[in-house]
Amino acid sequence: MARPRRSDDTRQLLVEQGATGFLTNGYHGTGIKQILDAVGVPKGSFYNYFDSKESFGQAIIDHHSLCVQRNLAEALGRSPDPVAGLHAFFERLMDDFVRAEFSGGCLIANLGGELEGSDVLRGSLAAAWNSWRDAVAAALRRAQELGRIREDIDATELADLLLESWEGAVIRMKIERSLEPLHRCLRRLLDDYFRP
Template structure:
């Protein structure tokens, strides 16, 4: 029996819709039927794309990882130097939070708190965070070579510090309904601790 033709556009619409739904309602709070109705995909057709909601969760995490990597690469490519590129990347995130009035927060962090029982999702999340960290690490290492970032600390450790501080600031942002904790995080690290 021939396998049905799968539309890449439909798959991407489904991934974008699932990322949005998981961010706003959580993974467990998102019903598959409502999600599929929102993108006008019959439930039977869904299984041509993914064998389960868990597989969709993994694919959504991987999609988010790719989008994050593309945004970081674009921010770095358009910047005068690596530190400015890192700042531009996080400013793009801040602008997104402000557009949604601080609703949701970080999809990867939210899913990490919700999907601890799924080994495949935990593995995808670990890979996504590592990819994000490595992109920031590489930019900070470039900054170290240019004398823009302190070089007495490992670039990977600095990247971990930035991302972990950022994620804490995202929680505070949601509580305060303000981007100020995010901007304070960037000032303290990029303009303070990370400087040579």
């Protein structure tokens, strides 16, 4: 396997540092210079990797979406029970929140509230959300086939309900600095309302 070119490594480092900045300070609160300084890249080099801050934002959203998809696939792959796999995925997110001391939250939700003026970035956020929702819906559909989840509501509608409720619980988690709103969300939905 060929080793990635150094420029590919640098681009990835910029994206990862940008994701951290966006999660902590938001899109508008994160300066390109601070990202470049953190990675050790000269200021004039940014445009070798990205056309604009907007294209940089797209790359960060795409990177975040791929990470979510990978983590969800890993969690679901560890158990033949899709409900247990979903629990494992959300528990990993909770572990990440604790490590971040309840700051940050969800990059998609954070940016969604900030970037209403950019059609390009809103489109990227919508695509990221839909990928997450569709993967959760596929897991719920498998759970329906196994008789673990109610079948009278479409799996996509259940996935939307779960993720929209989860994002609201993330806001309460940040306010209360507690995982209890997230545990409550999973108990009320995955372990109660979604059951047959």
